Amino acid sequence: MDFSGLINDFGPLTVSGLAQGAIIALFALGYTLVYGVLRLINFAHSEVFLMGTYACLFVWGLFGLDQNSAAPSVGLMLLYLVIGLVGAIIASGATALAVELVAYRPLRRRNAPPLAFLITAIGASLFISELTGVLTHRNQKGVPPVIQAKPLFTIGDTTVTNLQLLIIVLALVMMFLLDRFINGSRLGRGIRAVAQNPDSAALMGVNKSRVIGLVFLLGGLMAGVAAVMYNLKIGVTRYDAGFLLGIDAFAAAVLGGIGNLRGALLGGLLLGVLQAYAAGLFGSQWLHAASFVLLVVILLFRPTGLLGESLGRARA
Amino acid sequence: MSVSEKATFRSSGGVRGWFGRQPVWVRGVVVAVALVLAFLLPYAGDIPLLGPQIVTEGIDWPSALFNMSYYVLLALGLNVVVGYAGLLDLGYVGFFAVGAYGTALLTSPDSVLYADTGWKWLMAVPVALALTMVAGLILGWPTLRLRGDYLAIVTLGFAEIIRIxxxxTTTLRGDRGxxxxxxxxxxxxxxxxFxxxxxxxxxxxxxxxIILVILGVRNLDRSRVGRSWLAIREDEEAAEIMGVRTIKYKLWAFAIGAFIGGLGGVLFAGEQGFINSQTFVLQFSILVLAGVVMxxxxxxxxxxxxxxxxxYIPDRLRGISLGDTDLYEYRFALFGAVIIIIMVLRPQGLIPSRRRAMELKDREKEVAPQ
Known part of the structure; x- marks a missing residue:
């Protein structure tokens, strides 16, 4: 145990934890959205994220960027960022919809038991990640230095880099947009209605299939944004990147209360920060163990997560 | 309940219906023949024409059969937890790991305990199994209040913690094993x-x-314990109100599932002679869960x-090449596709439980036209 390390690095650990947590939170939204509406864990969501990371690299590759290229100027940097985001969002959204069509819709038609959905999602997840693994020879792929982390400003002895700030702000903006969409728009009202009671919603003229497709798509979009930020922060991606971060994201969704959008944000940020502290205190190999112990302790006292489950019961 | 159920079972068609209608001695003969055939499986390659199609090419057939046997053990154990008691456990590999590591710690010369123990395999078995049951109780106790998907993530975390x-830790030797x-x-x-x-x-x-486990679990399933599991699976609140001690029986499910998983681990350690932390990845328990539900x-x-x-599917794909690509590389990708296809065609599983099948029929009537 390294208490002095934790106390000395408290500021930097907090900031890097928040950045990691922001990525986890966006990723966790996909789990929470699907769970809120279907009451099912979308196991294949980790691969939705994975496709985002590779699509982003692919698009940057089209522009001749690889991990050895020089850092671009500010204008180009923004352009690349937007292009990468668009590419990742399209790929992740398409993957999410494909998963819905192949692994979920046929079972829903037959009113299969919930476990069957879990298994088809596991099958889809295995298929995508293993195919990626074989096609990339299980090597990791480096990310071009589109954004170089530069210290932006300092609070006390804590330096915040432009990358960390970008990640946190972008995540908050995406969260805000999603929250407005779900709680403020007509389509969002449809989603909340189906989450509350699918049959009544169908009787009231909500197209259930379309709402479910929309929910998968929204989760995919958020995962796409998370994928680009992950690329920029971590600098490499691999065929199992989605699976490993997916466990964190799922834990974050449960921590905040699965099915609850704001819970996902809270859970993600909390988990990111706590993992950073745990890494500082015990060493980075214990980071996941610490976060799971914490999860168990919190669930003991609040069995439905910090904010409770409530996509359907969201404020009217 | 059991009488009427038996009646419907006997009158149903198919192999199981036929089996249920036979007198005791016919059933005995069928079971005995099946057992003999199972024990003769290592020589399946000698069957003309059909044999070479069945046996694996890239891995010798008896080894593949042994792999199948501990997978089957794990599936049987997980079936108690998931199938009978309805508790979704995503970290079942944790118990497999505890069983294997328990054996290794007590017997291997690399263990810190070797000076004091250094036991034979058979002596280590009961201790390792007791250890896994305790692990099952340790996991079960704090998670009893959790339901469904919350339980899933906590069990997943449990397996991760064991792997970490x-x-x-230096005692468990990581990669060196x-x-x-x-x-x-x-x-x-x-x-x-051996x-x-x-x-x-x-x-x-x-x-x-496996045969001993089947006999044990079958008797449990027909006893008060099995009926309690069923009640808990179908409706926990109702079961509690009717006087089923849900906490006790959920703990039992965990402990028995852990015990069977530990058996798999003990056997695995005894055959391999070597284990390290790479053996117990999380994908493993997800694979077993897929097997049970499939x-x-x-x-x-x-x-x-x-x-x-x-x-069997991944082992069979080993050593087969199409053109210049080795299918073994694609085994898990193909496996993922196979899982989806099977589940879409038969959402209730390949050999569904009778009771589950009836429930599903009921549910199908409830489907609202889309």
């Missing part, structure tokens, strides 16, 4: 039965254990078939 412990774990005892004609080259005795040992959750025949398939 195995990777990061434990070597020279002794094999099971026994001699035949001056030579040890050697290094021939996997057939291991398969037979696994088969014997075969038919809540039905032992289904769990056995599913467990055998998740081990």
């Amino acid at each position: 412990f195995a990777t990061s 434990f070597a020279s774990i002794p094999h099971p005892p026994g001699e035949w004609g001056g030579k040890p039965i 050697g290094v080259t021939d996997a057939v005795p291991y398969f037979w040992l696994g088969l014997v254990v 075969g038919g959750s809540g039905n032992m025949a289904g769990a056995i078939l599913g467990g055998a398939l998740i081990s």
Whole structure:
């Protein structure tokens, strides 16, 4: 145990934890959205994220960027960022919809038991990640230095880099947009209605299939944004990147209360920060163990997560 | 309840309906023949024409059979937790790991305990199994209040924690692992039965254990314990109100599931002679869960078939090449596709539990037109 390390690095650990947590939170939204509406864990969501990371690299590759290229100027940097985001969002959204069509819709038609959905999602997840693994020879792929982390400003002895700030702000903006969409728009009202009671919603003229497709798509979009930020922060991606971060994201969704959008944000940020502290205190190999112990302790006292489950019961 | 159910079972068509209508001696003969055939499986390659199609090419057939036997054990154990009690456990590999590590710690010369213990394999078995049951209780106790998906994430975390412990602590040796774990005892004609080259005795040992487990679980399922599990699975609140002690029986499910998983681990350690932290990845327990549900959750025949398939399909693909690509590389990708196809075509599993199948029929009537 390294208490002095934790106390000395408290500021930097907090900031890097928040950045990691922001990525986890966006990723966790996909789990929470699907769970809120279907009451099912979308196991294949980790691969939705994975496709985002590779699509982003692919698009940057089209522009001749690889991990050895020089850092671009500010204008180009923004352009690349937007292009990468668009590419990742399209790929992740398409993957999410494909998963819905192949692994979920046929079972829903037959009113299969919930476990069957879990298994088809596991099958889809295995298929995508293993195919990626074989096609990339299980090597990791480096990310071009589109954004170089530069210290932006300092609070006390804590330096915040432009990358960390970008990640946190972008995540908050995406969260805000999603929250407005779900709680403020007509389509969002449809989603909340189906989450509350699918049959009544169908009787009231909500197209259930379309709402479910929309929910998968929204989760995919958020995962796409998370994928680009992950690329920029971590600098490499691999065929199992989605699976490993997916466990964190799922834990974050449960921590905040699965099915609850704001819970996902809270859970993600909390988990990111706590993992950073745990890494500082015990060493980075214990980071996941610490976060799971914490999860168990919190669930003991609040069995439905910090904010409770409530996509359907969201404020009217 | 049981009387009317038996009646519907006997009057139903198919193989199981026929089997249920036969007199006791016919059933006995059928079971005996099936057992003999199971024990003769290592020689399946000698069947003309059909044999070479069945046996694996890239891995020798008895070894593949032994792999299948511990997968089947794990599937049977997980079936108790998921299929009978309805508790979604995503970290079942944790118990497998506890069983294997328990054996290794007590027997391997690499263990810190070796000076004090250094036991034979057979002596380590009961201690390792007791350890896994305790692990099951430790996992079960704090998670009893959780339901469904919350339980899933906590069990997943439990397996992760065990893996992290195995990777990061010096006592459990991480990647270096434990070597020279002794094999099971026994001699035949001056030579040890359980050697290094021939996997057939291991398969037979696994088969014997499987049969004992089947008998044990079948009796449990027909007892008060089994009825309580069923009640908990169908409606926990209602069960509690009717006087079923849900906490006690959920703990039982966890402990028994853990025990069977530990058996798999103990056998595995005894055959391999070497384990390290790479063996117990999380994908493993997800694979076993896929096997249980694919075969038919809540039905032992289904769990056995599913467990055998998740081990057989990848092993069968080993060493086969199409053009210049080795299918073994694609085994898990293909496996993922196969899982989806099976579940879409038969959402209730390959050999569904009778009761589950009836429930599903009920549900299908409730489907609102889309």
